[in-house]
Amino acid sequence: MNLSRRAFLVFYRNLVSYKRFVLPTLVGSLVQPVFYLVTFGIGMGAYMGAFGGRGYLFFLVPGVLVSSVMMSSTFECLYGAFVKMIHEKLYDSLIATPVSAEDAVAGDILWGAFRGLISGGLMMIVAFFMGVFPVSFPAGLLLCVLMVLIGIMFGSLAMIVTSYAPNFDFFNYYTELVITPMLFFSGVFFPLDNFPAWMKTLAQFLPLTHAVEVSRAVYSGVYGKGLLLNLGFVLALTLLAARFGLGRMKKRLIK
Amino acid sequence: MRTIIRAEHLVKNYGEFAAVKDISFEIREGECFGFLGPNGAGKTTTVRMIHCVSPITSGTILVNGLPADVDNRKIKAATGVIPQEMTLDTDLTVFENMMVFSKFFDIPRREARKRTDELIAFVELEAKRDNKISELSTGMKRRLLVARALLNKPALIIADEPTTGLDPQARHLIWQRLRLLKNQGTTLILTTQYMEEAQQLCDRLVVMYEGKILKEGSPRQLIDDEIGREVVEIRIEAAEDARLIADLGPLARGHERAGDTLFFYCRDGRAIQKKLVEMDLPNTVYRPATLEDVFLKLTGRSLVE
Numbered sequence: 020m021n022l023s024r025r026a027f028l029v030f031y032r033n034l035v036s037y038k039r040f041v042l043p044t045l046v047g048s049l050v051q052p053v054f055y056l057v058t059f060g061i062g063m064g065a066y067m068g069a070f071g072g073r074g075y076l077f078f079l080v081p082g083v084l085v086s087s088v089m090m091s092s093t094f095e096c097l098y099g100a101f102v103k104m105i106h107e108k109l110y111d112s113l114i115a116t117p118v119s120a121e122d123a124v125a126g127d128i129l130w131g132a133f134r135g136l137i138s139g140g141l142m143m144i145v146a147f148f149m150g151v152f153p154v155s156f157p158a159g160l161l162l163c164v165l166m167v168l169i170g171i172m173f174g175s176l177a178m179i180v181t182s183y184a185p186n187f188d189f190f191n192y193y194t195e196l197v198i199t200p201m202l203f204f205s206g207v208f209f210p211l212d213n214f215p216a217w218m219k220t221l222a223q224f225l226p227l228t229h230a231v232e233v234s235r236a237v238y239s240g241v242y243g244k245g246l247l248l249n250l251g252f253v254l255a256l257t258l259l260a261a262r263f264g265l266g267r268m269k270k271r272l273i274k
Numbered sequence: 275m276r277t278i279i280r281a282e283h284l285v286k287n288y289g290e291f292a293a294v295k296d297i298s299f300e301i302r303e304g305e306c307f308g309f310l311g312p313n314g315a316g317k318t319t320t321v322r323m324i325h326c327v328s329p330i331t332s333g334t335i336l337v338n339g340l341p342a343d344v345d346n347r348k349i350k351a352a353t354g355v356i357p358q359e360m361t362l363d364t365d366l367t368v369f370e371n372m373m374v375f376s377k378f379f380d381i382p383r384r385e386a387r388k389r390t391d392e393l394i395a396f397v398e399l400e401a402k403r404d405n406k407i408s409e410l411s412t413g414m415k416r417r418l419l420v421a422r423a424l425l426n427k428p429a430l431i432i433a434d435e436p437t438t439g440l441d442p443q444a445r446h447l448i449w450q451r452l453r454l455l456k457n458q459g460t461t462l463i464l465t466t467q468y469m470e471e472a473q474q475l476c477d478r479l480v481v482m483y484e485g486k487i488l489k490e491g492s493p494r495q496l497i498d499d500e501i502g503r504e505v506v507e508i509r510i511e512a513a514e515d516a517r518l519i520a521d522l523g524p525l526a527r528g529h530e531r532a533g534d535t536l537f538f539y540c541r542d543g544r545a546i547q548k549k550l551v552e553m554d555l556p557n558t559v560y561r562p563a564t565l566e567d568v569f570l571k572l573t574g575r576s577l578v579e
Contacts, residue, residue, distance in 0.1 A: 021345045025378065032374045036365035112361035114327050116378035116426075117347040273327060273344050274288065 020265065021119040029118060029126025030133070048138035052087040053145055056080065059208055060149070080146040081234035082207035084162075085169055087142050088135035089227060092170040093198060095131035096177035097190045100268075103127070104181070110272050120269040128178055128261065132170030139166040154240030162237045169230045172253055175260035176226070182267035201227045229253050275302040278430065278461050279324060284333035286319050286485075293319040295485040296333070306452075306462040308472045308479030310565070312573060315482040317465035318358060321432050324463065325353045337430070351379060354428030356419050358435045358465075364407045368399055368418055371407065372425060379426040386425070393421035397451065413444030420451055431455060432463045437471060449474055469566040483573045493565050500571055501563040502527045504543035506550065508536045509557035521553070522546055530571065539563065539571075 037044075056079065064075030103109040113123040140163065146152065153159040180193045204211075204218065205227035211219050222228045229249040236246050279301040286294035294316045301307040309317040322328035324335055326346045335342040337349045363371050369390060376386035394400055397417035402410060410418065416436065423431060433452060437445040452475060456462050466472050472479055473493045480487045481496070489496055497503075506526070508518065515536060519529055525546040526538040540546055543560060550558055 023347075028377045031377060032363070035370055035374055036363065039365060107364055108357075108359050108361040109363060111327075111357065111359065112363075112375075113378065115325060115350065115353075115355040115357065115361075116375070117351045117380075118378050119345065119347065273329060 020121060020262070022121045022125055022265070023119065025118045025122040026125035026129060029113060029123050030129045033127070033130040044134070045137070045141065048087060048091050048134070049141050049145070051090070052083050052138070052142050055083050055086075055208075056142075056145065056149065059083075076146075076149060076151050077238070078210075078235075079208065080142070080149075080151040081238040082205075082231045084139050084142045084146070085166070085230040085234045086202055086207050086227065087138040088166050088169050089173045089198070089201075089230070091138040092131035092135035092174040093177045093194075095134045096128060096174040097181055097184075097193065098187070099131070100124075100127050100178060100181045101184060101187065101190075104272070114272060120272045121265045123272070124178060124265050124268040125261070128171055128174040128264070131174030131177070132167050135170030135173070136163060136166045139163075139170075151238070153238050158237045158240065162234065165230075165233055165237065168253060168257060169233075172226060172230075172257040172260060175257065175264040178264035179260060179267055182264065182271050201225050204228075206231050226253065226256055275304060277301070278303045279335065279337050279463075281320075281324075281335045282333055284320065284323065284335060285331045286316070286323060286328070287331045292485055294323075294331075297480075297482075297485075297487045298333075299480055299487065299490065301461065301463065303461055304456070304459050305477040306456050306464060306475050308476035309463070309465040309482055310467070310469070310472045310476075310479050310569060311465075311482035312467055314484075316485040317482055318434055320482070321434055321463055321465055325355055325432050326350050351426065352429055354423035354426060354431040356416075356423045356431065356433040356436045358438065360412075360415050360419070362407045362415055362418060362422075367404050367406055368394065368410070369403050371418065372422060375422050376425045381425065389425055389427075393424055396424070397421045398447070413440050413447075416440060416444065416448060417451075420448060424455075428460065430461045430463070434465050435467065436464070437466075437468065445471075469564060469569055473565045481569060481572050488572045489568070496568050497563050497565060500568045501539045502541040503563055504540050505561055505563050505567055506538040506540065506543060506546055507559040507561070508538075508550075508555060509534055510536060510555065512536075522549060525549060532570075537567075539567070 060076045060079045064079070067075040110123050114120050143159065153162055180190065184190060204222050205225050206222065207227070211222050229252040232249040233246065233253065236242050277300050282298045284294055284297050297320070309320060311317050319328060323330050324337060324342055326342050326344055326349050329344050330342070340346060340349055342349055363374065366374060372390040372393065373386055376389065381389065394403055397420055399414060399417055399421070402414060407415065420436070436452070437448050440448070449471070452462060464472070464475055476493060478490070478492050480490045482488070489500070491499065510518070512531060515531060518536060522538055523529060526540045528539045530537045538546060547560055550560070
């Protein structure tokens with residue numbers, strides 16, 4: 020592993036280029052989650068009664084928030100990284116400088132996490148105006164840190180997929196067979212309590228489940244005893260995925 | 275002159291495929307060293323190993339005494355690479371491309387700005403300073419790649435087919451700039467499949483073919499050794515070969531049939547020219563020998579796929 024502070028230079032490069040895309044990407048990352056909030060939260064929520072003593076929106080917001088972090092970081096590290104690798108040959112020019120392959124990829128994972136943070140942050144603001152917000156201001160800040168961590172986790176997982184991808188179509192396997200199902204089996208829209216036991220077990224292996232739990236705890240201020248386990252899962256998977264993703268991408272970039 | 279790069283028994287395999295097969299060479303400080311060869315000869319693979327973006331299968335390369343391996347940031351920091359592919363940052367303007375790239379070399383902002391302005395002028399892109407990359411022509415992009423490769427004031431520049439696909443004006447501008455850099459003392463490594471380019475720029479070169487080095491020397495010396503000074507081409511049916519070789523062969527150093535043409539290589543073509551006039555053959559060409567003749571003689575005149 021040849022990782023250095025230069026990863027942040029690659030992040031900076033993305034920031035410079037981002038200013039041209041700010042508006043379309045903001046709209047892009049905001050529309051879908053807001054759509055979920057309005058249709059599920061307000062529309063369906065009206066029939067749902069109270070969830071643990073509070074409205075459905077209080078249940079829904081923390082989940083949709085981390086889902087949007089997942090979506091943004093995943094797409095950035097799938098499509099964004101693939102375009103840079105294959106179409107723009109950007110990585111080739113990066114690794115010809117003192118930037119190492121690991122720096123370049125790590126910079127893009129960080130970038131994916133940052134895009135996730137923006138999506139999640141926007142959600143937080145939208146939810147705020149709908150009357151749903153974290154239990155305290157420090158809790159809100161803590162959530163921002165957690166969003167970065169969750170973004171790094173999903174970005175790294177996506178990088179692993181990218182390192183194997185022969186073309187764009189390959190990403191459909193991941194988005195349709197992993198990401199989309201995960202959205203529905205991780206307790207984002209409804210609690211897992213009424214699922215059959217095997218499904219609940221399966222859910223424990225989905226990274227989004229743990230991310231949702233963490234987010235929900237910060238929003239509600241109820242820190243259950245399972246929370247450490249959730250955090251531990253997220254941390255462990257982040258380290259593992261980052262390490263493997265960087266290694267795989269290095270193999271692909273340096274031939 | 276000091277040796278700046280020494281490669282010994284260099285081998286590169288991609289799985290089963292051997293791209294570079296046990297080559298050794300030395301490059302001296304301040305010279306322009308060329309790798310000449312057709313597509314797939316192993317030129318790009320070789321230079322990629324020199325500038326540390328491709329792992330070496332076996333053998334060694336020392337660049338300024340440092341072993342070239344993929345984690346060596348020192349070599350990369352002192353090398354400028356003009357890549358074969360257009361690896362410009364298409365999301366950024368000309369100016370931004372330079373400024374962002376200078377960050378990767380830890381060039382302080384003020385200094386980067388100064389060098390960027392100088393280099394944009396050096397490759398005559400002042401008018402395009404704030405244009406996006408998509409608004410540039412191929413020649414302009416290539417010039418920007420040259421400017422970008424100079425940001426870190428490299429002692430070694432690697433130009434990988436720097437003029438492929440360019441029009442003559444753009445090509446000559448690149449050649450002039452590369453010569454200027456060489457005159458300032460920069461060591462230059464050039465890969466090319468254009469003989470004219472090699473002849474224009476290289477002090478010494480190796481001819482590569484199928485992963486091996488076939489010949490090494492200065493362009494002049496290679497032409498002299500392999501061909502001579504002049505070449506006579508006679509476009510004639512192969513059936514006439516025996517007669518022509520009997521008549522002209524003794525006056526030439528060698529001959530070769532390729533497709534519809536019979537080639538005679540000679541040191542002094544006057545005798546053969548006189549004979550040709552006597553024979554009154556149609557479709558004959560009499561011309562100075564070039565690196566292209568060397569190249570084709572060494573690698574075969576048939577199509578390389």
